[in-house]
Amino acid sequence: MKHILTAVAFVACTTAASAGSLADPVIEAPIIVQEASSSSSGKVTVALLALLLMIPALSD
Template identity: 45%
Template structure:
């Protein structure tokens, strides 16, 4: 009977020792912020070129 109680006590002690295992740390990916260009910046040059060509053709 003593061996059965001792085995039960050791089993209970061993199961609680591993019950609170530390969790793996959660590492978040770094956030990358890229600067964007204004959409109007790419259209101004072609519009100016079109105005210059139209003025040259009309003369």
């Protein structure tokens, strides 16, 4: 009889210890707004790279 009462008390304590439900919580992702940037800086980079590659060829 003591074992049954101990088991009942254990089951009552373990069920009361779970807070909330067992379902996964729903977490909404933050919305990130990214502004469009112009690609004009890419042309300058390509031109500078071409200039740097031409310097050794022209120095010979």
